[in-house]
Amino acid sequence: MIAISVDSPADSENLRRSQGYTFPILSDAHEDVIRRWDLVHVHGRRDGADISRPAEFLIDSSGKVRWANLTEDFVVRARPEEALAAFDAMNRSSHSGE
Amino acid sequence: MWTGAALVFLGVVSYPLFFVRFPGLRDFPWANLPMIALGSVLLALGLVRAFRHPDLCRGKIFGSVLAVLALAFSGFFLYGIFIGARHVLPPSHDAPRVGQTAPDFTLPDSQNHPVSLKGALNSPFTPESATGAEKGAAQAAGVVLIFYRGYW
Numbered sequence: 001m002i003a004i005s006v007d008s009p010a011d012s013e014n015l016r017r018s019q020g021y022t023f024p025i026l027s028d029a030h031e032d033v034i035r036r037w038d039l040v041h042v043h044g045r046r047d048g049a050d051i052s053r054p055a056e057f058l059i060d061s062s063g064k065v066r067w068a069n070l071t072e073d074f075v076v077r078a079r080p081e082e083a084l085a086a087f088d089a090m091n092r093s094s095h096s097g098e
Numbered sequence: 099m100w101t102g103a104a105l106v107f108l109g110v111v112s113y114p115l116f117f118v119r120f121p122g123l124r125d126f127p128w129a130n131l132p133m134i135a136l137g138s139v140l141l142a143l144g145l146v147r148a149f150r151h152p153d154l155c156r157g158k159i160f161g162s163v164l165a166v167l168a169l170a171f172s173g174f175f176l177y178g179i180f181i182g183a184r185h186v187l188p189p190s191h192d193a194p195r196v197g198q199t200a201p202d203f204t205l206p207d208s209q210n211h212p213v214s215l216k217g218a219l220n221s222p223f224t225p226e227s228a229t230g231a232e233k234g235a236a237q238a239a240g241v242v243l244i245f246y247r248g249y250w
Contacts, residue, residue: 001241001242001243001244002213002215002218002241002242002243002244003243003244003245003246004205004243004244004245004246005245005246005247005248005249006248007248007249009206009207009208009209009210010208011248011249012207012208013208013209015208015249016208024207024208024213024218025207025208026205026206026207026213027205027206027207027208028205032203032205033201033203033205034245036201036203037193037194037201037245038188038190038191038192038193039188039190039193039245040188041186041187041188041247042188044186044247045247045248051247051248052245052246052247052248053187053188053190053245053247054187054245054246054247055190055193055244055245056242056243056244056245057194057200057242057243058240058241058242058243059200059215059219059240059241059242059243060219060239060240061219061220061239061240062199062219063199063200063202063215063216063219064197064198064199064200065194065195065196065197065198065199065200066196066240067196068193068194068195068196070190070193071187083242087239087240087242090239090240091239
């Protein structure tokens, strides 16, 4: 699992420590990747800065997107079960030789 | 009347503070709507009583002010949840779709070490909790990539 936001590495490190996260939290301060993936939420931050919209992807070992969740509603986000179910589906299909 | 107003305010305030932690109650405010509805009814009953029997219970003016405040407050909440939250996010038509290849990238992690998507997909993944056979798992089966708004 990898998380990405516009936060600085220092902010992400604070978050990682305070929450005890063990996965990498990447910093895309200039929205290079967020823009390339067309996920910029223009003026999304209260101070008017651009940030990432909430979005989740499952990418298989060949680099293909297997599952994507682009919520249209702010308050409705992907649940861990959904990502796990997508992960299970991916493993089942790779085991069956697809 | 007081209980009603308090319940309306509690119904609104408890959503961001408490109920968002439960996915079912966050996606749709099941807990908050009844609180707001019940609070509004109590407030309305109190107001009716204040106007019909001013000798028994006072509060015509204060009750009206409370009612307007409660109405504005809950209106703002309902607008935010049901309309505001659904029309602010960009359409993201060009975001990678299922079946497409995810564009590779390299970004610094929280300790300023560069991490690339390709690298993460090709590197063996060993969670800290892994034991025995799990530790030998050869290659990442995939990566869940989470873009989030950030904690600013």
